[in-house]
Amino acid sequence: MNLPERFSNLPEYAFPRLRALLDVHTPGGDVVHMTIGEPKHDFPQWVTDVIVKNAAGFNSYPANDGDDALRGAIAGWIARRNGVTLDPDRQVMALNGTREGLYNAAMALCPEGKNGQKPAILTPNPFYQVYMVAAISVGADPIFVPATAATGHLPDYASVGAEMLNRTAIVYVCSPANPQGAVASRDYWANLISLAEQYDFRIFADECYSEIYRDTPPPGALQVAQEMGADPERVTIFHSLSKRSNLPGLRSGFVAGGPESIAQIKLLRSYAGAPLPAPLQAAAAAVWADEDHVAENRALYREKYAIADEVFASVQGYMPPEAGFFLWLPVEDGQAAALRLWKETGVRVLPGAYLAQGSPGNNPGEGYIRVAMVAPKDDTQGGLIKLRDCLYR
Structure with missing residues (x-):
């Protein structure tokens, strides 16, 4: 076949x-x-204790979008880390690792056309391979924008020009960047959000490495968008416990953003998602609540x-x-x-x-x-x- x-x-x-x-x-x-x-x-040794304490949850189907405790813990972490208050019911969804979210968000949110043309999805180059395959899967053109020493190892999306930006539906940004370790500054995010407002595209901010840094916490895209008063649907963020908490096998991440965007992602996940088992959701909630x-x-x-x-x-x-x-x-x-x-x-x-x-x-x-x-x-x-x-x- x-x-x-x-x-x-x-x-x-x-x-x-x-x-x-x-x-x-x-x-x-x-x-x-x-x-x-x-x-x-x-990883924190008490994670195992939480899983064992909640082991009876393996006997039930888990909450597809994350249970109240997990979504509440995630919203609490976002508020502490970025000063952004989100509705955990409407603006947060738990993920089975962020790879799922980075892929399915494009499936849920990329339009079939943009200004009468085939949509484009812009990614950094080098990049996390899921970005490219997500673009191909939705029938968009993946456009690879150099992220080199000349651009501070972050993509200069304005450089693609107005003709391409008019076709652009989504841009992916990884900050801190994989593989280069570069961090998008507040000015970088502000300029990109302004560009997105001008040309009406979405920003998918892959922030999985945000808690591993030298001295200064990397600014969050959602935080800058709120400070600017941008459209709440403009920026969608993705985070994970894999790097932050040394728990890649727990498969716990989240997507957060505007309520309309999250509603569409939830709708897709109700058919195609793979929710985290309830005992693992309990562990993830405890881990998101702890900073030590x-x-x-x-x-x-x-x-x-x-x-x-x-x-x-x-x-x-x-x-x-x-x-x-x-x-x-x-x-x-x-x-x-x-x-x-x-x-x-x-x-x-x-x-x-x-x-x-x-x-x-x-x-x-x-x-x-x-x-x-x-x-x-x-x-x-x-x-x-x-x-x-x-x-x-």
Whole structure:
């Protein structure tokens, strides 16, 4: 059976490509995994107690959109973090991880046409691959906008011009950025929101890394939109406990925004969603309500920022990440560098080109490797030193 034509030319996902590149070769040392952004710090131990206490909930179908306690805890966190008051019944929906939300929000909210033309969905380049597939799935044109050193590693969406902006239905922004660790400032958000108001498109703000930063909390898109008095439907935000609380396996995230937008996303989810089991919702509610473990987690990443800054201090072009837990390291050829590193040291990293679109010589990721600093401090330090000594000396 043939796939729908729109899916027939999808590029292979990054990690199968990486396995094909590396796994036919013997590693040159003890394997050090620095590819996937799967946090390895301890999660709060009391999470298990909450799940056990609420285990009877496995005997019932869970609330599809998140129960009252979970949505209330999420709304409370948004109020504390961003100073934005949302109605937990109408403006918040729990997600089974944010990948689901980032994809389904496009399914629910992208129009079939814009100003009589095929809609466009703009994404950064490099980017989280779900953005592209969401655009293709709704029959929109995915437009890849460079997020390079020249643009502060964030996409300059105004640069696409009025003709494209008139077709634009949705833009994705990841701040802090995956993979570069750049943070959208208040001015960046304000300028983008003004552009969205002018050309009537939606902003999907992927803020999953917002609680891992050096010194200053990254500003939230919803916060800036409220300060500007923007249309409440203009900005939709996505968050997760995966990075904030080291709970990628809990699959707890949320989407929040204008009541009309959330109503449409809820409608789709009532048919296509996969709700979080009730005991896990109880655990997620407790985790969103607690900040102590988040501060402890952030302190561990700050130690690894310091290690990376020291290890790569003499590397030309090294860019200390503002936030998140990835390094975006400059190399001559990311694929060749990843292969060499694997064969000589056993350190496993991701070629930057696998996270971007573009032909050879025109792919903004091809001169980089992405390195995840998710392992414990000593393991991270050892891997970074091996990487430096292999590729930069």
